[in-house]
Amino acid sequence: MKRSDKEQLVADLKAKLSGADGVFYTDFTGLNVKRMTELRRRFKKAGVEYVVIKNTLALRAVNEAGLTGQKLRGPTGVVVTKDPITAAKLLSDFAKENDQKPSVKGGIYEGAVIDEAMVKKLASLPTRDEALSILVGTFNSVLMMFALALEAKKTQLEGSN
Numbered sequence: 001m002k003r004s005d006k007e008q009l010v011a012d013l014k015a016k017l018s019g020a021d022g023v024f025y026t027d028f029t030g031l032n033v034k035r036m037t038e039l040r041r042r043f044k045k046a047g048v049e050y051v052v053i054k055n056t057l058a059l060r061a062v063n064e065a066g067l068t069g070q071k072l073r074g075p076t077g078v079v080v081t082k083d084p085i086t087a088a089k090l091l092s093d094f095a096k097e098n099d100q101k102p103s104v105k106g107g108i109y110e111g112a113v114i115d116e117a118m119v120k121k122l123a124s125l126p127t128r129d130e131a132l133s134i135l136v137g138t139f140n141s142v143l144m145m146f147a148l149a150l151e152a153k154k155t156q157l158e159g160s161n
Contacts, residue, residue, distance in 0.1 A: 048086070
């Protein structure tokens with residue numbers, strides 16, 4: 001690969017990283033082309049970027065984007081996302097279906113370096129939409145209880161007259 005091509009790859013990845021809230025490093029060893037295509041398709045559907053790039057180029061892009069990189073070994077796929085929880089869920093679910101492949105090497109979440117355990121914790125959190133629906137449901141139940149209490153008080157006052 002020519003130097004100019006490498007520089008272009010680094011620049012492209014750096015641009016993607018600058019708007020990302022989460023970056024995960026994966027080892028895709030053991031996944032065939034069909035499985036990799038399926039993984040990319042799922043990520044694309046969720047608006048998540050998945051880039052396979054040489055480790056040295058990936059680290060250069062991460063460092064140039066102002067993030068702290070990790071030492072990477074072996075084949076690496078970089079997950080770049082604005083919604084780290086959704087990306088972690090997709091990655092975790094796909095790994096469960098495919099003998100824990102791809103495996104997570106680590107990543108960056110909100111500017112901090114994270115490990116595989118933290119990615120699994122992110123995967124267990126509710127997504128933004130799920131959290132909002134839980135919040136709305138909670139507000140709804142509180143309002144319903146308040147309305148029932150007012151109705152009971154009204155009935156009690158009418159009964160005393």
